[in-house]
Amino acid sequence: MTAKISRFLEEVRPVTPCVVVDLDVIRDNYYSLRRWLPLAQVYYAVKANPAPEIVRMLAGLGSSFDVASRGEIDLCLANGVAAEAISFGNTIKKQRDIAYAYDRGVRLFAFDSEAELEKLAAAAPGARVFCRLLMTCDGAEWPLSRKFGCEFEMARDLLVRARDLGLDPYGVSFHVGSQQTDLAQWDLAVGKAAMLFTALDEAGIDLRMVNLGGGFPARYRKDIPAIERYADAVMTAMTNHFGNNIPAMIIEPGRSLVGDAGILETEVVLISRKSYDESVRWVYLDVGKFGGLAETMDEAIKYRIQTGHEGDDTAPVVLAGPTCDSADILYEKAQYEMPVTLAVGDRVRILSTGAYTTSYSAVNFNGFEPLKAYFI
Amino acid sequence: MTAKISRFLEEVRPVTPCVVVDLDVIRDNYYSLRRWLPLAQVYYAVKANPAPEIVRMLAGLGSSFDVASRGEIDLCLANGVAAEAISFGNTIKKQRDIAYAYDRGVRLFAFDSEAELEKLAAAAPGARVFCRLLMTCDGAEWPLSRKFGCEFEMARDLLVRARDLGLDPYGVSFHVGSQQTDLAQWDLAVGKAAMLFTALDEAGIDLRMVNLGGGFPARYRKDIPAIERYADAVMTAMTNHFGNNIPAMIIEPGRSLVGDAGILETEVVLISRKSYDESVRWVYLDVGKFGGLAETMDEAIKYRIQTGHEGDDTAPVVLAGPTCDSADILYEKAQYEMPVTLAVGDRVRILSTGAYTTSYSAVNFNGFEPLKAYFI
Numbered sequence: 004m005t006a007k008i009s010r011f012l013e014e015v016r017p018v019t020p021c022v023v024v025d026l027d028v029i030r031d032n033y034y035s036l037r038r039w040l041p042l043a044q045v046y047y048a049v050k051a052n053p054a055p056e057i058v059r060m061l062a063g064l065g066s067s068f069d070v071a072s073r074g075e076i077d078l079c080l081a082n083g084v085a086a087e088a089i090s091f092g093n094t095i096k097k098q099r100d101i102a103y104a105y106d107r108g109v110r111l112f113a114f115d116s117e118a119e120l121e122k123l124a125a126a127a128p129g130a131r132v133f134c135r136l137l138m139t140c141d142g143a144e145w146p147l148s149r150k151f152g153c154e155f156e157m158a159r160d161l162l163v164r165a166r167d168l169g170l171d172p173y174g175v176s177f178h179v180g181s182q183q184t185d186l187a188q189w190d191l192a193v194g195k196a197a198m199l200f201t202a203l204d205e206a207g208i209d210l211r212m213v214n215l216g217g218g219f220p221a222r223y224r225k226d227i228p229a230i231e232r233y234a235d236a237v238m239t240a241m242t243n244h245f246g247n248n249i250p251a252m253i254i255e256p257g258r259s260l261v262g263d264a265g266i267l268e269t270e271v272v273l274i275s276r277k278s279y280d281e282s283v284r285w286v287y288l289d290v291g292k293f294g295g296l297a298e299t300m301d302e303a304i305k306y307r308i309q310t311g312h313e314g315d316d317t318a319p320v321v322l323a324g325p326t327c328d329s330a331d332i333l334y335e336k337a338q339y340e341m342p343v344t345l346a347v348g349d350r351v352r353i354l355s356t357g358a359y360t361t362s363y364s365a366v367n368f369n370g371f372e373p374l375k376a377y378f379i
Numbered sequence: 380m381t382a383k384i385s386r387f388l389e390e391v392r393p394v395t396p397c398v399v400v401d402l403d404v405i406r407d408n409y410y411s412l413r414r415w416l417p418l419a420q421v422y423y424a425v426k427a428n429p430a431p432e433i434v435r436m437l438a439g440l441g442s443s444f445d446v447a448s449r450g451e452i453d454l455c456l457a458n459g460v461a462a463e464a465i466s467f468g469n470t471i472k473k474q475r476d477i478a479y480a481y482d483r484g485v486r487l488f489a490f491d492s493e494a495e496l497e498k499l500a501a502a503a504p505g506a507r508v509f510c511r512l513l514m515t516c517d518g519a520e521w522p523l524s525r526k527f528g529c530e531f532e533m534a535r536d537l538l539v540r541a542r543d544l545g546l547d548p549y550g551v552s553f554h555v556g557s558q559q560t561d562l563a564q565w566d567l568a569v570g571k572a573a574m575l576f577t578a579l580d581e582a583g584i585d586l587r588m589v590n591l592g593g594g595f596p597a598r599y600r601k602d603i604p605a606i607e608r609y610a611d612a613v614m615t616a617m618t619n620h621f622g623n624n625i626p627a628m629i630i631e632p633g634r635s636l637v638g639d640a641g642i643l644e645t646e647v648v649l650i651s652r653k654s655y656d657e658s659v660r661w662v663y664l665d666v667g668k669f670g671g672l673a674e675t676m677d678e679a680i681k682y683r684i685q686t687g688h689e690g691d692d693t694a695p696v697v698l699a700g701p702t703c704d705s706a707d708i709l710y711e712k713a714q715y716e717m718p719v720t721l722a723v724g725d726r727v728r729i730l731s732t733g734a735y736t737t738s739y740s741a742v743n744f745n746g747f748e749p750l751k752a753y754f755i
Contacts, residue, residue, distance in 0.1 A: 050745045071747075072746035074745075075745070078746065095663045095699075096649075116649060118650055137653060148708055149653060150661075156654070157654055273495055276492070277513060279533060300706065327424075327447040327469050332524055335524075362742065362744050366742055370450030370453075372450065
């Protein structure tokens, strides 16, 4: 909670629910990453928070951008981003969207399959392409599925095929899992990438780039290692596996840049019990899973919450959203406690909600408006 | 798949992904419910599909409406629904939203807690109120959590308190779980409701209404009992427990009215494998969990899918959406098979997608537009 956000909330008293994002925090986070990982070019993962205010500011600071769709390309180009600063990082693209990006000057694309490579060869001739490696992601709070990436042997063959199709086999990418707190995962992943460099070298192909993806965390309920520790883990791994021949490095932070910059202000709509036998209170907020807190799915992301009653006695609660959807429960097993003095009508603040909130909001679900956002 | 939808898709070739809803099917479903449950007043659960086209048509047919929020009240009033035909069925309401509804003439409200009752007494004096009972929902494909309802003893006391607060204790509601296929659940639930009538009678309160909620299914991958069987289960339970003194009955169908009326047309964006060892294909569509298919969460709702290659050999697939979100997988464990002849660029049709699709779409998630809808 920054002084700036606190002042805004008190002076404006915006209608809840809303997220207030402090752009200064994002700028500081960007500078921190640049300071601790000077060799890496930052490609902001636009999907984490696609607000024009954020894109414009980061473009001004010299950031590049990782986009998932044509819509995000349009957003970047409309907000001062040069086409050369865009990486089309989604491995699942329609051929006409690849052509759309290429026509506008985008020259860097991800892939993880032969069919995608053929689309790229047809619609983006000569472009730089990088292959995403499949990783297991132990230790991530928001673990990745097997949706993206392919196994080592296939990646090797596909990069050779990229050259044969007239593309520029530029490098390799991976993702250790969002909110990854096991730093040893970086060494494993970089080691695999380096092996791919060697394998491709034998095929006469000179890979020049490692894309380390995202995975740097924001601070939720658990403490996290400082950004320096992440940077150190990454650079130690790079030096271990590439010696003094370090390739170009790309990182794609989303959550770690914008997560901590946002505060979600919400109102307590109802506090109740289900029966006389149960002591646990149900606390219903005016924001839920479909209004911006989708990352509480399976109680994966555990946000810190401030009630304004700090210091009072607390007791167990189940936290839920305002819709008629019975799946709209935030925390039932995660053992949240809230002050016994909490009352209907109180305003409650959910911390580190700058990432994956506004963009996860449903279109007017149950007739509730999507999450509003203020950038200050 | 109706002839009308099929013709529309062929003649218009709308940009994918989109849902096409055949309003005639909804009308037929409405008439079917009326025919088989003539004693029950239908309150359409607007949240299932809040399209003005649907609300207007159902209002014209004489339906009433179950709403979850102020936004849905505005939607109904703007589309020809009389305030007396609206039930504010959400048990979690802000007091100012109750007042808003009351000011516009809404006089029927749900509750399940003391705090909510106090808000109702303050903001909706004299209104009819019904208490939601907590049910266990064995057999539902989309089981309800304990989010709504309270236990029997509390419900009894709260209905007495409603009278003491100047409200009209009108009846009791329950919900057997969405997509409920175990017909015996109705008997259990109605039995509990009847016990509450007896208990309240002893307190000098004459309950007059049973709200049976929703739970009638739409047809997904599994066959379902015909609507007559549901109607029969409901009426048998009512007669069993209430004899020839049957109270007013309300049903709140959502899914069963609109689910089967919609077809979602989507395009195959990519087909790939993860490694040479694995034979399962990953099929990526241009619609996913965040673009309208949220009910595939935990693979709960299993839609039927038509590919246009019916009759060809099939093989196992994992089905996933187009976003960079690794949770955006539709079916990984549900053992879907698709034709081996399926190709990138093919159009695929997902059946019974008229309910909980457009309204579950995220706001431009990953830069992809929310699901479009056509009503024909």
